[in-house]
Amino acid sequence: MSFDSDELRLFDEALAHLRAGFDGLPPADASVDYARLREALMAAAERMRDNFPYHHPLYVGQMLKPPHPVARLAYQLAMHVNPNNHALDGGRASSAMEKEAVADIARMVGWETHLGHLCGGGTVANFEALWVARELAPRKAVAASAQAHYTHARWSGVLSVPFVSIDVDAHGRMDVNALLRTLERGDVGTVVATLGTTAAGAVDPLPEILALAREYHARVHVDAAYGGYFALAGNLEPATRAAFDAMRDADSIVIDPHKHGLQPYGCGCVLYRDPSVGRFYRHDSPYTYFTSNELHLGEISLECSRPGASAVALWTTMRMLPLERGGEFARGLERGREAALELCVALRDDGRFAPLFPPELDIVVWVVRAQTASQASARAREAFDAAARRDLHLALATFPRTMAEPCGAVQEWDSSEVVCLRACVMKPEHREWIPEIVKRLCASL
Numbered sequence: 001m002s003f004d005s006d007e008l009r010l011f012d013e014a015l016a017h018l019r020a021g022f023d024g025l026p027p028a029d030a031s032v033d034y035a036r037l038r039e040a041l042m043a044a045a046e047r048m049r050d051n052f053p054y055h056h057p058l059y060v061g062q063m064l065k066p067p068h069p070v071a072r073l074a075y076q077l078a079m080h081v082n083p084n085n086h087a088l089d090g091g092r093a094s095s096a097m098e099k100e101a102v103a104d105i106a107r108m109v110g111w112e113t114h115l116g117h118l119c120g121g122g123t124v125a126n127f128e129a130l131w132v133a134r135e136l137a138p139r140k141a142v143a144a145s146a147q148a149h150y151t152h153a154r155w156s157g158v159l160s161v162p163f164v165s166i167d168v169d170a171h172g173r174m175d176v177n178a179l180l181r182t183l184e185r186g187d188v189g190t191v192v193a194t195l196g197t198t199a200a201g202a203v204d205p206l207p208e209i210l211a212l213a214r215e216y217h218a219r220v221h222v223d224a225a226y227g228g229y230f231a232l233a234g235n236l237e238p239a240t241r242a243a244f245d246a247m248r249d250a251d252s253i254v255i256d257p258h259k260h261g262l263q264p265y266g267c268g269c270v271l272y273r274d275p276s277v278g279r280f281y282r283h284d285s286p287y288t289y290f291t292s293n294e295l296h297l298g299e300i301s302l303e304c305s306r307p308g309a310s311a312v313a314l315w316t317t318m319r320m321l322p323l324e325r326g327g328e329f330a331r332g333l334e335r336g337r338e339a340a341l342e343l344c345v346a347l348r349d350d351g352r353f354a355p356l357f358p359p360e361l362d363i364v365v366w367v368v369r370a371q372t373a374s375q376a377s378a379r380a381r382e383a384f385d386a387a388a389r390r391d392l393h394l395a396l397a398t399f400p401r402t403m404a405e406p407c408g409a410v411q412e413w414d415s416s417e418v419v420c421l422r423a424c425v426m427k428p429e430h431r432e433w434i435p436e437i438v439k440r441l442c443a444s445l
C-alpha cells in the first residue's frame with residue numbers, strides 16, 4: 001500500500017519533468033509551515049486507522065479494490081496542476097487524456113465511434129444514461145431486474161418516469177419471460193440489463209434482452225458499473241461471455257474504472273453508441289469554452305467541475321496496463337474469477353456452507369446450513385462477527401427464498417428471505433489467499 005522508495009523516486013523524477021514545462025515563469029511556490037503540516041497529517045493518519053483493512057486480501061467484504069500504484073502516482077502528479085475537466089480552458093491536457101481513455105473503454109466493448117465521458121461514479125453515470133433515455137422517450141417506463149442496483153428505481157423517481165421491477169431466476173439473472181410479459185404492456189422505454197449485479201455478480205442474459213427490447217422498440221442500457229471490464233476475461237462461462245459480447249449492441253453502457261479499473265474513487269464512465277445524443281446536453285456557458293473550438297467535455301456532461309486528475313490516473317494506468325484480452329490487466333480479472341471458483345469449491349467441501357450458485361464473476365454468496373431460514377440467517381451473522389475477530393472481513397447480503405431455496409441449505413422456510421455470507425474476491429492476489437481465507441472462515445463457525 002505504501003509508496004515505496006522506488007515509487008517516490010519515480011514520482012520526483014516525473015514531477016521535476018512536469019515542473020520543467022513551466023520553467024519560464026517566475027518562482028511562486030507557496031511556503032508551508034512543516035510543523036503544522038506534520039501535526040495535521042499525523043492527526044489524519046490517526047483518524048484513518050479507524051477503518052476496515054480494505055487494501056488487504058483478508059478484506060473480502062464490499063467491492064473495494066486498492067488503486068494500482070501507477071494510478072495513485074499519476075493522480076498525485078496531476079494534483080500539481082489540479083486541472084478541471086469541465087472545459088479545455090481548465091484542463092487542456094487532461095481533457096485530451098480523458099477522451100483517449102474513454103475511447104479505449106469504448107473500444108473494449110467494440111465501439112469505434114461513441115459519445116462518453118468520465119464522471120463521479122456508477123450512480124451519476126447511470127443517471128445520465130437514464131436521463132438521455134427519458135429525453136428520447138418521455139413518460140415511458142424503465143424496467144430493471146429485482147437484483148439491479150437500487151439507483152435505477154431511485155433515478156426513475158427523480159426523473160419522474162415509472163419504474164418496473166422484473167423478476168429474476170434462481171441465479172439472480174433477469175427472467176426473460178417476465179421481461180416479455182412487461183414489454184407486452186407497451187409502456188417500457190428502456191430496459192436496464194445488469195452485467196454483474198452488486199449482490200451476487202450475476203450477469204443478465206443480454207442477447208435475449210436485446211432481442212426482446214428491439215421487438216418492442218425499447219432502448220437497452222447496460223449497467224456494467226461493476227462487471228464491465230470482465231469483457232476482457234478469457235475464463236467466463238459461455239452464457240456470460242455471450243452477454244459481454246452483446247454489449248456492443250446496447251444503446252448505452254456504464255463501466256466504473258473505480259471498481260475494477262484500479263482507480264481511486266470518483267471515476268465512473270458513461271458511454272453512448274449514438275454520438276448524436278450529445279444534443280441533449282447542449283447548453284450555454286458564458287464563462288468557459290473560450291480557448292478552443294474543440295469539444296469541451298463539459299458540453300457533453302451534466303456535472304460542471306470534474307477532476308482532471310481522475311482522467312490522468314486512468315490514462316496512465318491504461319498506458320501501463322492496456323485493455324487487452326490476454327494482457328496483464330485481463331489476467332488480474334481472470335485471477336479474481338479463479339479465486340471465486342476455488343472458494344466456491346472449498347465451501348461445498350466443508351459441508352456446513354452452501355453456495356447459492358457458482359459465481360459468474362468474482363463474487364461468491366453462500367448460506368450457512370440450518371434447519372430454518374431464521375437460524376441460517378442468525379448463523380451467518382454469527383460467522384460474520386467471528387470471522388471479523390479473526391481479521392477476515394466478509395459481507396452479509398439478504399436474498400429472497402426463490403434464489404436461496406434451490407441450494408437446499410435450509411429445511412423449513414419460516415421467512416421469505418435469508419441472510420447469506422458474501423465475499424468479493426476482486427484483488428488479483430486473492431487467488432493465493434483463498435486457503436487462508438477458507439481456514440479463517442471455517443474456524444469462525
Ligand SMILES: Cc1ncc(COP(=O)(O)O)c(C=O)c1O
Pocket residue numbers: 063120121122123124126149151194196197198223224225226256268
Ligand atoms: C451494478 C452497479 N451499478 C451501480 C452502482 C453504483 O456505483 P457507484 O457506487 O460508483 O455510484 C454499483 C455500485 O456498487 C453497482 O454495483
